[in-house]
Amino acid sequence: MPSILIADRDTNERIGIGWLITSCAIPYDHVYMASTATEVIRCVETHTPDVLCLELDMIGKGQWEPLKLLIEHYRPRVAVMTAEATFERAMQGIELNARDLWLKPQTPETIRRTLARYCQERRDAAAHGQEGGDDAGRVAEVSYLDLFFPLSMPGGPYPLMLAQLEEPNRHPELLRFLTEYPFREKPVLLPLGDAIVGLFPADEPEPLSRLEQVGRRLLRDWEAASDAPLSLVMYDSDDPEQRLSEKYRDASQALDIRFFKGYRQLSVVRGRIAWTMIDPFLTPSEQRAWIDMLHDGSKEALKEWMYRHFFFKEEPYPEPGLLRIRLTSILAQVRRYMKAHGLDRGKLEEEYHRAFDTILYSPILYRIVQELLLFIYTLLESARSHQVGGRADVIELAIRYMEGRYTDPTLRLEEVARHVDRSPAYFSTLLSQKHGISFRQLLVNMRLKEAQRLLLETSLPVQEVAMRTGFGNANYFSKIFKEKTGTTPRFMRNQKKV
Structure with a gap:
């Protein structure tokens, strides 16, 4: 018969889990208790329990390595408990090869079901002569490691769910709802800092229509139970060999659809999202x-x-x-x-x-x-x-005026200075003080910038480019272009064809 170690600083927590095991007749032949990390290490070394329920918050920094080595050596089934729904705590559970993460307060039914499952797995393994009860390949054994690291095990035909609230601090509320929700087939739930992952068991790929039905029913029931806006992604892949880490990556990307749809929405996705690529800068x-x-x-x-x-x-x-x-x-x-x-x-x-x-x-x-x-x-x-x-800033107003008229070959300093109600000499001084550039240099830069765009994005002749950018004369345009850019307009035009 298997044994279990309940390790928690809270006496009521330890007694409560022990009472649950006894009252529900979960067949553990020995139930050990520990209130400190030192007692945990001593009990694991002495009694080698088959199951370890461990409060993460009780383990000090200097006690992690000895405990990790013991767990790696004796390989008990580990369930970790914490009151902090953080990524750091999840990673600590990963380091201990935890099978489940319980966020306090956890429901007695969840604890009972988990401990009963561990017990049955241990008994089944013993009946088949499997040391340690290795059930590799079952979705129940999926862990955080499978999500974040490219392990050797393929993902299999398991649909993946991502649930994210607009208020991440309410994710424990969502986790309790999902844990108690009457799914036809219970998913493995892996809470993260910004979302909750659910992995459904399946013998073959689910049709998208069925995934959509599950998602819509779940979203509807959540809306009836809570006022917290929920974004839900139901994801599956056509590739049975796709690893779980890749599935999680693609599903996380699909979660970004909420950027366009908002919360209180369901997205059903099969495969990676194909975003449209755009030029993000204004012309x-x-x-x-x-x-x-x-x-x-x-x-x-x-x-x-x-x-x-x-x-x-x-x-x-x-x-x-x-x-x-x-x-x-x-x-x-x-x-x-x-x-x-x-x-x-x-x-x-x-x-x-x-x-x-x-x-x-x-x-x-x-x-x-x-x-x-x-x-x-x-x-x-x-x-x-x-x-x-x-x-208003005189120079900014003048630049705006020039941007609207630099294509005019007759544009002069006097015209721009008159527009901002300043003398040409004073305006020229202000421009030099603020931008360290003369009026002529600024005007040429504006014209050259537009000329480069036309050369690369259109098929207009060089003469036409010169006219459209205010240079007027193609030879003068080519001369200035070569001085400022180090190359000729025709050479830059040829770059477009490479």
Whole structure:
């Protein structure tokens, strides 16, 4: 008959688990108790229990290595207990080859079912002459190691579930719900810091329709039991040899679909997500459009542009990280507007940094767009109500004017200085002090930047490129281009064909 060691600092916990074993008639012939790590090590060495229920929090730093060596040598079935639902605690369980992780307080039914299973496995193994009761290949033996490391065992035909709450601190509540939920076939549940993994047993690949039914029923019942928004992924693979670590990687990627759909949604996926690749940066024309919309104060135009470029109704979706970069590219134009109108200080500056953090870390695209638009509207209202236009940054206003007219070969310093109501000499001095560059150099740089884009992205003749970028004369354009870039326009055009 198997034996068990219950190791917990709390006397009530130890007695409670011992009473549960006795009252439920789980056939362990010896039940040992330990309240310290030293007692655990001594009991394992002396009695070599078949099952170890261990509170992780009781093990000191200097006691880990001796305990790990003992467990590796005697190979008991280990269930670890903790009150901290953290990744660090999960990794400690992995180091001890734990079969189950119990988050306190755990239900008596879960403890009873787990300990009864360990006992039956030990008895079955003894009946078949298998030392240690090795049931490799059963989904019940899947551990955290299988999720994070490319082990030799294939994943098998096991559908994988990922459940994630908008509030991760409520994951213990979700874990209790999943543990007690009446699944037709109970999944192995592996709680992580940011989600809960469930692995279902299956003799053959499940049809997607059945996975969808399970997911929809689970999501519906969770909504009826809790107000915490849940995002659910049901994942399976067509490849029976795919390892569990690869399945977990692909399912985690599928969890990012919530970026577009939001929470309270189910995603049923078979295989890896194929994101659409996009250029995340604004083109020069898009940058000019944004500066114009901001200075015109057109809220409707800004809203329409954002909705048209960031609300995706159908798959395949763009890669979320690239969209975040594109949003920061927009925020860079907003920053220029703030500097040009003297808005980069005080409360508005704090709100700018909050908008930047929202773009980087908010899990839902719709919320990012709304928050960014609200911030921009606040800037526009501040510019109007405080009439800061007269104190606007002269150089930024001048640069904006040049960006809209640099293609005109007749553009001169005098025209730009007149636009910002400054004398040419004074404006030239301000420009040199702020950017360390002359008016002519700035104008040439703008024209060359657009010329390089046209050479690489279009098939326009060099003469046409020169005309469209304000150089007028192709020979002069080629001369300046060679001086500034070290190569000729035709050579750069040929690079596009390589």
